[in-house]
Amino acid sequence: MVNLSFFERIASMVRAHWIKAATLAGMAFVLAVGVPADAAKASFIECGPASNGLGVAAASARPRALACPAALAVAEAYLRESGRGADKRSTFKIAGAVWRCEVRDRSTHPFIECAMRGKSRERVRMYS
Structure with a gap:
Protein backbone atom coordinates (compact mmCIF):
# COMPACT_ATOMS: atom_id res chain seq x y z
CA MET A 1 0.00 0.00 0.00
CA VAL A 2 1.26 3.47 -0.92
CA ASN A 3 1.65 6.07 1.82
CA LEU A 4 -0.31 8.91 0.20
CA SER A 5 0.38 11.39 2.95
CA PHE A 6 4.11 11.16 2.20
CA PHE A 7 3.55 11.90 -1.48
CA GLU A 8 1.06 14.64 -0.65
CA ARG A 9 3.64 16.32 1.64
CA ILE A 10 6.31 16.10 -1.07
CA ALA A 11 3.92 17.50 -3.69
CA SER A 12 2.97 20.34 -1.37
CA MET A 13 6.63 21.27 -0.79
CA VAL A 14 7.39 21.15 -4.50
CA ARG A 15 4.35 23.32 -5.31
CA ALA A 16 5.32 25.87 -2.66
CA HIS A 17 8.85 26.22 -4.06
CA TRP A 18 7.73 26.28 -7.70
CA ILE A 19 5.09 28.92 -6.98
CA LYS A 20 7.74 31.17 -5.36
CA ALA A 21 10.20 30.57 -8.22
CA ALA A 22 7.55 31.11 -10.90
CA THR A 23 6.37 34.32 -9.23
CA LEU A 24 9.90 35.72 -9.10
CA ALA A 25 10.60 34.64 -12.68
CA GLY A 26 7.36 36.25 -13.87
CA MET A 27 8.19 39.50 -12.12
CA ALA A 28 11.68 39.53 -13.62
CA PHE A 29 10.22 38.87 -17.09
CA VAL A 30 7.79 41.77 -16.79
CA LEU A 31 10.56 44.12 -15.65
CA ALA A 32 13.00 42.99 -18.36
CA VAL A 33 10.61 42.86 -21.30
Whole structure:
Protein backbone atom coordinates (compact mmCIF):
# COMPACT_ATOMS: atom_id res chain seq x y z
CA MET A 1 0.00 0.00 0.00
CA VAL A 2 1.26 3.47 -0.92
CA ASN A 3 1.65 6.07 1.82
CA LEU A 4 -0.31 8.91 0.20
CA SER A 5 0.38 11.39 2.95
CA PHE A 6 4.11 11.16 2.20
CA PHE A 7 3.55 11.90 -1.48
CA GLU A 8 1.06 14.64 -0.65
CA ARG A 9 3.64 16.32 1.64
CA ILE A 10 6.31 16.10 -1.07
CA ALA A 11 3.92 17.50 -3.69
CA SER A 12 2.97 20.34 -1.37
CA MET A 13 6.63 21.27 -0.79
CA VAL A 14 7.39 21.15 -4.50
CA ARG A 15 4.35 23.32 -5.31
CA ALA A 16 5.32 25.87 -2.66
CA HIS A 17 8.85 26.22 -4.06
CA TRP A 18 7.73 26.28 -7.70
CA ILE A 19 5.09 28.92 -6.98
CA LYS A 20 7.74 31.17 -5.36
CA ALA A 21 10.20 30.57 -8.22
CA ALA A 22 7.55 31.11 -10.90
CA THR A 23 6.37 34.32 -9.23
CA LEU A 24 9.90 35.72 -9.10
CA ALA A 25 10.60 34.64 -12.68
CA GLY A 26 7.36 36.25 -13.87
CA MET A 27 8.19 39.50 -12.12
CA ALA A 28 11.68 39.53 -13.62
CA PHE A 29 10.22 38.87 -17.09
CA VAL A 30 7.79 41.77 -16.79
CA LEU A 31 10.56 44.12 -15.65
CA ALA A 32 13.00 42.99 -18.36
CA VAL A 33 10.61 42.86 -21.30
CA GLY A 34 8.28 45.68 -20.34
CA VAL A 35 4.99 43.84 -20.85
CA PRO A 36 2.19 45.92 -19.33
CA ALA A 37 1.43 44.64 -15.82
CA ASP A 38 -2.19 43.83 -16.63
CA ALA A 39 -1.04 41.77 -19.61
CA ALA A 40 1.11 39.64 -17.32
CA LYS A 41 -1.85 39.09 -14.96
CA ALA A 42 -3.96 37.84 -17.88
CA SER A 43 -1.41 35.09 -18.69
CA PHE A 44 -0.13 36.63 -21.89
CA ILE A 45 2.94 35.06 -23.46
CA GLU A 46 5.59 37.05 -25.29
CA CYS A 47 5.67 36.28 -29.02
CA GLY A 48 8.32 38.69 -30.31
CA PRO A 49 8.11 41.89 -32.33
CA ALA A 50 5.79 42.82 -35.18
CA SER A 51 7.33 44.21 -38.38
CA ASN A 52 7.16 47.77 -36.98
CA GLY A 53 8.97 46.80 -33.77
CA LEU A 54 5.96 46.70 -31.44
CA GLY A 55 6.08 43.84 -28.96
CA VAL A 56 3.38 41.19 -29.45
CA ALA A 57 1.91 39.07 -26.66
CA ALA A 58 -0.85 36.46 -26.85
CA ALA A 59 -3.42 35.10 -24.41
CA SER A 60 -4.74 31.86 -25.82
CA ALA A 61 -6.09 28.44 -24.95
CA ARG A 62 -3.79 27.09 -27.66
CA PRO A 63 -0.15 26.10 -27.08
CA ARG A 64 2.55 28.72 -27.69
CA ALA A 65 3.60 27.05 -30.97
CA LEU A 66 0.15 27.87 -32.38
CA ALA A 67 -0.74 31.00 -30.39
CA CYS A 68 2.31 33.08 -31.30
CA PRO A 69 2.19 32.68 -35.10
CA ALA A 70 -1.53 33.55 -34.95
CA ALA A 71 -0.83 36.58 -32.73
CA LEU A 72 1.88 37.84 -35.08
CA ALA A 73 -0.50 37.42 -38.04
CA VAL A 74 -3.16 39.44 -36.17
CA ALA A 75 -0.59 42.15 -35.40
CA GLU A 76 0.46 42.38 -39.06
CA ALA A 77 -3.17 42.52 -40.21
CA TYR A 78 -3.86 45.32 -37.74
CA LEU A 79 -0.80 47.22 -39.00
CA ARG A 80 -2.04 46.88 -42.59
CA GLU A 81 -5.49 48.17 -41.56
CA SER A 82 -4.07 51.07 -39.56
CA GLY A 83 -1.87 51.99 -42.53
CA ARG A 84 -5.07 52.47 -44.54
CA GLY A 85 -6.22 55.17 -42.15
CA ALA A 86 -8.14 52.93 -39.78
CA ASP A 87 -9.45 54.62 -36.65
CA LYS A 88 -8.52 53.53 -33.11
CA ARG A 89 -10.77 50.53 -33.74
CA SER A 90 -10.37 48.04 -36.51
CA THR A 91 -12.17 44.80 -37.40
CA PHE A 92 -10.82 42.26 -39.89
CA LYS A 93 -10.88 38.56 -40.74
CA ILE A 94 -7.94 36.13 -40.62
CA ALA A 95 -8.36 32.46 -41.54
CA GLY A 96 -12.11 32.69 -41.03
CA ALA A 97 -11.87 34.30 -37.57
CA VAL A 98 -13.06 37.86 -36.98
CA TRP A 99 -10.74 40.02 -34.87
CA ARG A 100 -11.49 43.42 -33.38
CA CYS A 101 -8.64 45.67 -32.26
CA GLU A 102 -8.70 48.84 -30.17
CA VAL A 103 -6.10 51.24 -28.90
CA ARG A 104 -6.15 51.24 -25.09
CA ASP A 105 -4.93 54.64 -23.95
CA ARG A 106 -3.35 54.15 -20.58
CA SER A 107 -1.41 57.01 -19.08
CA THR A 108 1.73 54.95 -18.46
CA HIS A 109 1.42 51.98 -20.83
CA PRO A 110 -0.77 52.50 -23.91
CA PHE A 111 -1.25 49.36 -25.98
CA ILE A 112 -3.37 47.86 -28.74
CA GLU A 113 -5.58 44.93 -27.83
CA CYS A 114 -7.27 42.59 -30.27
CA ALA A 115 -9.87 39.96 -29.39
CA MET A 116 -11.32 37.14 -31.47
CA ARG A 117 -15.07 37.40 -31.83
CA GLY A 118 -16.79 34.59 -29.96
CA LYS A 119 -13.62 33.41 -28.17
CA SER A 120 -12.80 35.85 -25.39
CA ARG A 121 -9.73 33.84 -24.31
CA GLU A 122 -8.05 34.51 -27.66
CA ARG A 123 -6.42 37.94 -27.35
CA VAL A 124 -3.42 39.75 -28.76
CA ARG A 125 -1.66 42.79 -27.35
CA MET A 126 0.83 45.06 -29.08
CA TYR A 127 2.94 47.46 -27.05
CA SER A 128 6.12 49.50 -27.18
